[in-house]
Amino acid sequence: GVRHEPTNKIVLDLEKLYDQSSEDLAYVARYARAIQQQRGDYNGRVLSIRADDLRALAIVYDFSPSALVERLTEAGVTVADPRSLFNS
Ligand code: C2E
Ligand code: C2E
Ligand code: C2E
Secondary structure, eight states: OOOOOOOOEEEEHHHHHHHOOGGHHHHHHHHHHHHHHHTOOOSOSEEEOOOHHHOOOOOOTTTOOHHHHHHHOOOOBOOHHHHHHHHO
């Protein structure tokens, strides 16, 4: 049957992202705040972002989208499986 791969959906850990003092991720944090505002989504610990927005952000950092994802993952501000946050 069809294998359900973990999707490539980008899910940000907002707690970690907003705690980051690293100058580096300031634009990502600002972007996430803007998305929360547009969605009226203020209660989440995590935020799923659009692939399109990831592409736009990558341009700001002069990275490829996948390099930006790598950078975010290294910084520990992405969540591979958001459900795991709620079952631990
Ligand atoms: P919109 O793009 O016209 O989307 C209207 C509504 O469709 C959204 O309301 C949301 O309920 C739903 N929707 C659209 N695309 C998706 C999707 O990929 N997944 C899911 N789960 N739902 C989707 P919402 O969330 O209140 O957003 C209102 C408006 O704020 C959106 O209108 C859009 O203009 C903007 N917005 C919200 N989130 C984002 C975002 O992550 N990126 C961008 N560029 N704009 C966003
Ligand atoms: P999931 O995508 O793995 O998300 C797991 C949980 O992470 C969600 O539980 C929610 O608490 C949190 N989460 C993920 N993205 C966001 C976000 O952008 N904002 C906020 N505030 N929380 C987020 P939840 O809501 O009980 O959803 C469980 C599952 O139901 C989701 O698993 C997903 O598979 C599905 N689902 C929920 N809402 C949507 C939706 O708008 N679109 C789609 N396609 N699936 C959805
Ligand atoms: P998701 O809700 O599971 O949606 C997965 C993909 O389905 C989206 O990837 C997009 O390609 C498509 N899709 C879902 N709903 C719509 C829609 O109303 N209009 C259009 N044109 N396409 C739609 P994408 O864009 O990379 O978004 C990834 C995740 O980011 C979404 O997963 C959702 O969790 C979140 N998201 C994106 N845009 C919005 C939004 O406007 N409002 C909210 N609340 N969540 C959003």
